[in-house]
Amino acid sequence: MKCAETSPMEIPFQHRQASHCESGVMSAIVRHYGLPLSEPMAFGLSSALSFAFLPFIKLSGLPLFAYRMPPGAIIRGLQKPLGFTMRTETFRDPAKGMARLDALLAADRVVGLQTSVFWLPYMPADLRFHFNAHNVLAYGRDPANGDYLLSDPVFEAPMRCAVADLEKARFARGTLAPKGLIYYPATPPHAPDWRQAILAAIKKTTRIMLSPIPFVGVRGIARVARAIERLPAATDPQTARLYVGHLVRMQEEIGTGGGGFRYMYAAFLEEAAEAATCAALAELAEALVEIGDLWREFALTCARMIRDRDPFAPAQLAALLRAQAQREQRFFTGLARAAKSCHQSPARK
Amino acid sequence: MEARDVPQESNVTLGGHRKAVYARDASHHLALVPSRGWEPEEIVTRQAVEAFERLAAAARERVRNGLSSPLEYHMYRARMDLVLLAQASGLWRWRVRRHLRPAPFARLSPALRARYADVLGIEVAQLDEVR
Incomplete structure (x- = not known):
């Protein structure tokens, strides 16, 4: 694999491959904060399955087809069943958005990020389209070169990303622009009925x-x-x-x-x-x-x-x-x- | 889908990575199974990539014939269209459309050139190159 696998970190975060980015990130966050939760359970509990055909929204001239609910539905949708609050923050100023992420990582938090697939350097070239709602998880930085340590759920191993690339990925513009969105639990999740x-x-x-x-x-x-x-x-x-x-x-x-x-x-x-x-x-x-x-x-x-x-x-x-x-x-x-x-x-x- | 039926067809668009799909394992439970990819998925991904490659090649011809500016070529190379380039650069669509013509492109200010290069992910000097 081109992107070196990251060495074990001081934050004992467990990367686990998933089939979908948002359910993968959210189940990983919930697990990291103490509640065992599978990816399918995160997907089902947030009622993420769907079908939608929106011919009036165009992506490169083609209509929007979706076999699931819109981006963000899983992040928001797990709050009620698991009785916890997700904190979300967006930023107008990229420098502030990067500084905030660093502060959270320095406090040993695991943080969800919305990114554009196009700017993530570890993505295979053929998959790099301007899709702005790809979710990854940041769990630390490499002290040697400042690279971000990312858990991208659709890949088998953890990835890393240089500062400039991550900034571009988080602040890409266009449809579904991430605006530097970060998210993390404000309170711990609880096992529901x-x-x-x-x-x-x-x-x-x-x-x-x-x-x-x-x-x-x-x-x-x-x-x-x-x-x-x-x-x-x-x-x-x-x-x-x-x-x-x-x-x-x-x-x-x-x-x-x-x-x-x-x-x-x-x-x-x-x-x-x-x-x-x-x-x-x-x-x-x-x-x-x-x-x-x-x-x-x-x-x-x-x-x-x-x-x-x-x-x-x-x-x-x-x-x-x-x-x-x-x-x-x-x-x-x-x-x-x-x-x-x-x-x-x-x-x- | 049974785990043994999960395709391992070395889809080139995955760049050697394996993706995960849900399939029935030996104990008949649905579990994640790594997949090297499936040909239909490779066909549709390559189709989308090739559509942009065709647009870029056509733009290159127009640039060489003095009909378009190199910006059009770089726009398609970055897998963008007019709408997205305007959104990404924060310029009005009609301004970007104008800059796709050779003469207005040649008069671009250094600041605008820097802005285009940044959103296209290339160096400013590369903006004039078409290869």
Whole structure:
């Protein structure tokens, strides 16, 4: 690995790889401050699973697709279930933002940072796009050269970053500009009443996925199907392929856990079945893994069409998406029902 | 997805790193499994990178033909577009668009040149180079 692994530090921080940056950082922070918490549990408890299609927000000319809630949802969403407060600070002046981070690290704190992927030197070149909502954790500085010691959850080992690079990454401008955002717990997290917290979080997710808003949840998926059917496949084949590729990137690129976060949510349901003594959730986890597999098949079909191994057929992709929307409709309806019946039946001891 | 089915297809865009995905392990529990990547994911990432490379190559031709300023080439090389370059530099979009033309670019003040170089992550002297 090009970026040297960091030597053990005076702060006994444990780096652990995760599949998604924000749930990885937040579960690491909660663990560091004393409460064991898995990444899927952080993701599920904050109701982070979603689907959204926002054609009026453009990123490099392409619409916004998201298989999860907007950035910041996990940081904010864990506060209520875990009964603690996250302190967040943003800065207008980069020098002040760097000084504040140094002060917190000097006080042996572990600090979450919002960064732009483009300016992180350890990122592989092909992944360096101007995506401004990548979360990493700072846990110290190298006394020899001042490098920041970072735990980037999507990588296997801890990373390091020079001062000038981190400043650029934290103060990049554009869509979702981080403005130097740092976050850390103001009070320690507490173990919740797992059953109640889990069932409430599941209910929220099912409401979002089954929302009547046309751009959100299963209706959002169906709307993407319609948008794909209308792509100028014949007149502008390149743009049409980029559009489809962009959708697949949001689903499968690093930071999703595969299958557009569906596998991670299935892992949450599996864990939740035990923690909330609600056996029905384990069966639903199985069903969601199958839905995740079908998302992967969709990605494979898209990729083959993009490379012209198969003829580019928007109608076929739209049909696959509609089928996924229907499956997710059934799945989340069933999940809402299961959570409700678990909620009504008294907890088995 | 079963752990043994997690793709290990040496996706070049991961630069030798392994990412983590959730899959069923031997005891049928969902757990993180390291992955060297999957070809579809490589295809879509490379597609996005190549789109910018194509834009940069086209801009280079225009610069050589005196139709565009080197700023256009550097903008695409930094994987930006007009909207993002304007946001990053804090300039009005119409001003940046103007600076994409050779003559206004040639008259840029040293302060503006320094600002562009900074947001593009290159040295000021490199601004004039197109290769």
